[in-house]
Amino acid sequence: MADLPISATPPASVPRKRAPKPRTRVQIIAAGFEGNLELVENASESPDPMVRVAVLSARQRLGALNVNHVLNALHDLDPRVRKRGLELASVVTGRGSKTLLIAAVCTCLNDPDPLVVDAACWALGERRARAGVAPLIICSKDHEDPRCREAAVAALGAIGDPIGLPAILARLQDKPAVRRRVVVALASFEGSEVDAALDRCRVDHDWQVRQAVEMLERSSPLL
Numbered sequence: 682m683a684d685l686p687i688s689a690t691p692p693a694s695v696p697r698k699r700a701p702k703p704r705t706r707v708q709i710i711a712a713g714f715e716g717n718l719e720l721v722e723n724a725s726e727s728p729d730p731m732v733r734v735a736v737l738s739a740r741q742r743l744g745a746l747n748v749n750h751v752l753n754a755l756h757d758l759d760p761r762v763r764k765r766g767l768e769l770a771s772v773v774t775g776r777g778s779k780t781l782l783i784a785a786v787c788t789c790l791n792d793p794d795p796l797v798v799d800a801a802c803w804a805l806g807e808r809r810a811r812a813g814v815a816p817l818i819i820c821s822k823d824h825e826d827p828r829c830r831e832a833a834v835a836a837l838g839a840i841g842d843p844i845g846l847p848a849i850l851a852r853l854q855d856k857p858a859v860r861r862r863v864v865v866a867l868a869s870f871e872g873s874e875v876d877a878a879l880d881r882c883r884v885d886h887d888w889q890v891r892q893a894v895e896m897l898e899r900s901s902p903l904l
Contacts, residue, residue, distance in 0.1 A: 706735045713739030721745075730759035737765050741772070748777040755785050760794035767800035771807035783808065787816045790833075795826040802829065806836030814840060818848040830855060831862045838866025846870050850878055857887040864893035868901060 704724040709732055712720040721739040724732055737754055740746040751773050754766025770786050786808075789801035802820065805813035814837065821833035834852050837845035849866050852859050864882050867875050882894045 704732060705729075706731045709735035709739050713742040716743065718743050718745055730757070730762050733757065733759070733762050734765045737762070737769055741769055746773055748773055748775050748782050751782060752777075752785055755789055760792070760797050763789065763792065763794070763797045764800045767797065767804045770804040783810045783812050786810070787813050790816050790820045795824075795829050798824065798826070798829045799832040802832035802836040806839030809840050811840060811842055814842045814845050818845060821848050821852060827856045827859055831859045834859060834862045834866050838862075838869050841869035843870070846874070850874060853878060853881065857885075857890060860885060860887065860890045861893045864890060864897055868897055 704720065704727060706729070709721055709724050712718075713735075718740075721736055721743065725736050727733055727736070733754075737746070737750065740750060746769060751766050751770050754762050754769075757763050757766070767786060767789060770782055773782065783805070786801050786804050787810075790798055792798050792801065798820065802817065805817060817833045817836050817840075821830050821837065824830050824833065830852065834849055837849050849863055849870075852863050855863075860882065864879070867878060879894055879897075882890050885891055
């Protein structure tokens with residue numbers, strides 16, 4: 682019987698390249714503390730919104746956060762990312778931080794998520810952004826969520842522009858939490874209208890509104 686031909690040794694299989702695993706939120710947080718900016722940047726397009734939130738925070742910790750990063754976050758599809766972007770909008774500096782960024786934050790006052798609107802109000806108040814007064818007035822009057830009306834009143838008080846005072850006073854007709862915020866906001870203003878409003882709050886049927894006036898008077902003895 683003829684010898685059968687010896688088959689050639691099959692070539693060694695080439696190992697397949699594994700796709701890199703998505704970075705986890707914990708890894709990105711750790712990278713922010715360890716100074717690993719490359720790892721942070723590589724995760725910026727992660728499909729996980731909580732990773733994208735962690736990327737923003739890590740960039741801020743590493744001093745690598747810029748206005749464009751925040752602007753991109755404000756257009757993210759996930760409200761948690763938009764909210765974190767607004768929180769960081771209060772501290773980011775650089776070109777566009779007083780113009781483009783403020784305009785984008787004002788747009789977020791129309792966000793469908795109330796927590797995003799609340800964060801937008803806070804950011805405008807923290808930046809004392811007078812450009813935000815007009816949209817904050819609208820938010821304080823028309824927003825259906827009392828948390829957002831309260832946040833808008835707080836922001837108007839923080840900015841302290843007299844144009845916002847009538848909108849603040851108008852909220853004395855609102856829910857107790859909003860009225861309490863009105864008292865705090867009035868600390869930024871003076872005049873007979875303010876005195877009359879505080880007198881009214883001293884006899885408000887909600888005890889926390891009355892307490893807010895007492896606390897304001899203790900901190901500002903001239904009231």
